[in-house]
Every structure is written in C-alpha cells, then in structure tokens.
Amino acid sequence: METSTTQTIEQQTKITLPRELVSTPVLLLMRLGFEVKARAIAELGEEGFTPYHFGVLAMLEEGECETQATIADTLALDRSQLVGLLDSLEERELIERRRDSHDRRRQAVSLTPAGKRVLGRLRTIIGGIEEEFFVPLSAEEREELYRLLLRLAQHHDPRCPPPS
Amino acid sequence: METSTTQTIEQQTKITLPRELVSTPVLLLMRLGFEVKARAIAELGEEGFTPYHFGVLAMLEEGECETQATIADTLALDRSQLVGLLDSLEERELIERRRDSHDRRRQAVSLTPAGKRVLGRLRTIIGGIEEEFFVPLSAEEREELYRLLLRLAQHHDPRCPPPS
C-alpha cells in the first residue's frame, strides 16, 4: 500500500504548469493551437514548406487561376508577403504565373501537376499530425470537437465557407 | 433581370476560405488558437501587458517566491527572455526580486499586493475574451469543449497539472 500522504518527491520537484493556465478553454485553445502549429511548421519544414504554402496550394486546387490579390485577401496575407511565397513555389515549378491579357497588371496563378502532387504530400503530413495529435480522443469525440470548433470558426470568421 | 450565367457578382467577389482549410480539427485548432491569441495580445496590450505577463503573475500567485529558473522552465521561456519580462513587472512594482541568502546566485520572485490586483484585472480581461469567443456555444457545449481540449493538453504536455 502507498504511504505517501500528499505528494511524492517526484511530484514536488516535477515541473507543473499553474492550474489557472489550463483552467479555461481560451487558454487551452491558445496553448494547443500553438503546439499544433509548431508541429505543422516543423513537419512541413522538413520538406521545405510552411503552412502558408499548404494554404496557397489548397486554394489553387479548389479555384484555379486566381489572381494574386484574391489569394492574398482570401488567406489574409499581405500582398507583398504573397510574392515571396509564390516565388518559392514557382521556382519549384509547383505553380505557374501568367499575365492576364485583358489586364496586364494581373497575374493568374495556377497549380501545375507537380504542385498537385505536392499538395497531396502536404495533405498526408497534416493528416499524420492529426492522427498523432488526436490519438487520446475516440472517433466520436474527434467528430464532436470538430463540430464545436467549426461553429466557433464560422461565427468569428466571415470567410468561412458555408456548410456543405 | 440578372444575366449572369453561373454566379452572381456578389459571389464572384465574395471572399471565402478554401474548404480544405476548415475541413479538419488540426487546421481549425491552428486557426482558432491564432485568433484567440491575437485577441489576448490586443486586449492585454491595451493595459500594457502580454500573455506572458499573465502567465508569470498566475504562476507566482500559486507558488510564491519561485526562482527565476523555475519560472522560466515551467512556462517554457528562455531564461534570458524572462529577465526583461520580470524587469517590466518590477518597474511597475507588481513583483519583487530578492536574493536568496543561502545561494546568492538565485533570486526569489514574489507577487506584491499591487501585482495581485493586476492579476485579477488581467483575469477579467481573459474572462471577457472567453465570454465573447464562446458565445455561439451553450454552457454544456463549452464544458464539453473544455473537457476535450484538456484531455489533449494533458496527453501532449507533461507539464499539465494532474486532475483536481
């Protein structure tokens, strides 16, 4: 039988977060969001990509030939920030830029077949993080969590696509 | 009568996120974590504080007179980063540093009464964000979300305090 009264020595010296910092969903959301983002940055980074790259590729697959301004506005990036992002994708021939003949200021951006393949690869990486990160939850709990988070996102971000 | 064949002008110009970016809990977690963190930074910032300040003050209230190394390790901050953080709190007389007489390398950090009051104020701000952010969820849903997030945090962060 255990004889410890309150805490073992390990627990006393063990580092534990202040209770308050895990006492509310806001703080947990900040913490977990940061953690999962860090993983995404690390794992995508191993292949030379960032979450931004994933966002751009995913957007191009759904709506082909977007203009740079549209992409930037949709993903809430600064237009100047997008330039370098697209440069790095174009160098690797994952996207193409071609001038709009009707308005030569504009560039239509589109996904190449190689870009589509890379998107699949990045998708797999994200999926792997998902499997790893949500392992303590059952499929039903995962689904429930997703529903709740989606409701929050739809409420706070007008850019969220309509259901279905 | 409208003559557009496929889409109305509003739909063409309306910005909506790619579906894939809201199709999975990982991506939503990243997005919402970022959003809620941005709010915390903004609202705490109005009073001259950051989420880090809140973390430090909360920790000091639960365990008085921690050493700087302990604080840094617990909150996963670099020790050099903590210095400036404590400086800014000490200037405002919200914390005190005093040398450990047994080991003069160490500084024991403690909360002043003013610091305790400020902690209460920051707590209120965080509470306000919580109310605002989770408004689309019922009390039960909020509780359910909290339970799920806490399970994830406990699984992925060994520093999480044991239940109750």
Added chain:
DNA sequence: TATTGTTATACTCTATAACTATA
C-alpha cells in the same frame, strides 16, 4: 568547473512604405 541571472547579438517574421507598370 557548473549554475544563476544578465546582457549582447543575430536571425526570423511580419508590417509598412515606396516603386513600376499598367489601367
């Protein structure tokens, strides 16, 4: 020699502003 707190340095991100070419 190792550790605590501190200071100094460098590097990444992001935000802003200026510039060009087209309209």
Added chain:
DNA sequence: TATAGTTATAGAGTATAACAATA
C-alpha cells in the same frame, strides 16, 4: 488618379551566444 504586383525598409519577437557573479 487608382490598382496589381513587386521591392525595400523597419520593427517586433525570438533564439543563441557570451558574460559576471557565485557555488
């Protein structure tokens, strides 16, 4: 004059390294 894309610049934030005092 205004807009799309680009480039340049500056600032915040963070990570790393060197340092002084003490053990």
